[in-house]
Amino acid sequence: MKLTTVTRAFTRLALHTSVALPLVLAPAVSVTVLESAGMKVSFAQAQAQQKTRKVPAMRENVFKKLGKVQEAADAENWNEALAALREMEAGKAKYNGYETAQMYYFYGFVYYSMERYKEAITYYKKVLAQGAENLPVALEVGTLLTIAQLYFVTENYDQALNYLNKWFAAAEKDQITADSYALRAQAYYQKGDNGKALSDINTAVSMYEKEGKVPKENWFGLQRFLYYEKNDYKKVTSILEKLVKHYPKAEYYKQLAGMYGELKRDKDQLHMMEAAYIAGALQKEKELLNMAYLFMGNEMPYKGAKVIKKGLAEKKIKRTSKNLETLAQAYQMAQELQKSIPELEAAAQLSDKGDIYSRLAGIYLDLDKNQKAVEMGAKALKKGGIKRPDQLYIVLGMANANLKKYDTALKHLKEAKKYDRSKKFAEQWIAFVESEKKREEQLAI
Structure with missing residues (x-):
């Protein structure tokens, strides 16, 4: 049974449009939004959660220059924003470390918005290069997360993990949520470190469940895949049972039925397959025939015959000699001999x-x-x-x-x-x- 994996495309799409617009009126402007992971920390929240750190003040003339950048950014006029930043940068020798950090943060944001991710990373790193003494804690911590995110976008998972782990070390305890662990789990998975990925995704799922919340579908998906790789079919089965309950989809019904089969839970396999059939999840010939064989093998041959008969009528099952013979066999097993004969004759003609x-x-x-x-x-x-x-x-x-x-x-x-x-x-x-x-x-x- 082939299970759905977490793909690189998911990471790219999930992180798109995830950096929030800086706020020049705030003493720190690091607002990093990870929409896919549900991580959304506003500046006000970050400021309230972080330890305070005394940094140089922003002077009025620098504030006004950043205001021009902000105005252009609000209008999504990125070239104008860059021009304003370059004009600022020409006089950066006069700025203190905090003012310089703010300027570089805007550079990073503008390049991100233009989807020029490598330049964005370069400038966000320059923010950190100003030193802790010039950065509010919220700005430093938020920038670490922003850089980690951008490395995800560029599929540099080594650096994504590097900066994400730095963020874990620097962030306050109540900032590190289930979503944080889920994000790092995806990074470890992309790196092929399934052990650490499983540990983190288990933590994420456990944190949600302890709060009485339903974990996200893609969390269960990653968790299920990692346990499947370990051949831990009991764990895979328990996760699929949650997926069927909270996110009922055709593929989950079928996968759970397959797992029940692996565990020799034949009755459960039959019931899950029947649920999938009733829900219209079985559409392929092989799936429908397997459903019929399950019914026949569990002393319900007439149900098996009905599945095949309906599949033939809807042209989902091919009218071959073998399939018609199977239909006839199901009727015979159900003591419906008169119904089996025409099907056998049709099968004989095709054989x-x-x-x-x-x-x-x-x-x-x-x-x-x-x-x-x-x-x-x-x-x-x-x-x-x-x-x-x-x-x-x-x-x-x-x-x-x-x-x-x-x-x-x-x-x-x-x-x-x-x-x-x-x-x-x-x-x-x-x-x-x-x-x-x-x-x-x-x-x-």
Whole structure:
């Protein structure tokens, strides 16, 4: 069973448009939003949560220059914003460390907004390069997270983890949430460190569940995949049970049914597959036939027949000799012999061998329809390729004997006698037919 994995595309899309616009009126402007992970820390929250740190003040002339950048950014006029920043940078020798950090932060934001991620990373790093003594704690911590995010976007997972771990070390305890662990789990997964990825995603899921919240679907998805890689099918099953409950989708029904099968929980597998079928989740021929086989194997052959019959009608199951034969078998198992016969005849016509006609001959004999048995037997012999011709000859011998066609009956029974498996039975019938023939001849005198 192939399970859905966390892809790189998810990371790129999830992190898109995730850096919030800086606020020049704030003493620190690091607001990093990770929409996909649910991490959204406003400046006010960050300021309230972080330890305070005394830094140089921003002077009015620098404030006004940043205001021009802000105005251009608000209008999404990125080139104008860059021009204003370059004009500022020309006089950066006069700025203190905090003012310089603010300028570089705006540079990073503008380049991010232009999707020029490498330049954005360069400038965000310059923010940190101003030193802790010039950075409010919120600005420093937020910038670490922003850089980690941008390394995700550029698929540099080594550096993404480097900066994300720095953020974990620097952030306040109540800032590190389940979403934080989920994000780092995705990073470890991308790096191939499944052990650490599993530890973090388990922490994320556990934190949510302790709060009475339903973990996010993609968290369960990553958790399920990582346990599957460890061949821990019991864990995979328990996660899929949560997915079916909270995020019911066709693929989860089918995967859970597959896991129940791996664990030999046959009844549970049947019930889950039936739930998937009722929900319309089974659409492919193989899936529908598997559903029918499960019903047949669990002593519910008529349900199996209905699945195949419906699949044939909707052209989701191909009208092949094998599929029609399976349908007939399901009807036979359900004691619906009259319904099985037309399906078997259709299957026999499509088959390139005579075996199905041979089976039909036996069925018609049991139903005391001797002429039909003879007709089916003749068709079987004509097609050839019969696995047990001796049995067919016995059937033809018996059917012809019942029709009082004793010479023809003896002919077929003598053919059956040539096979060791049927020799004794054929001899008994030969003796009986010869006796009946003689009796009939005597009555005719």
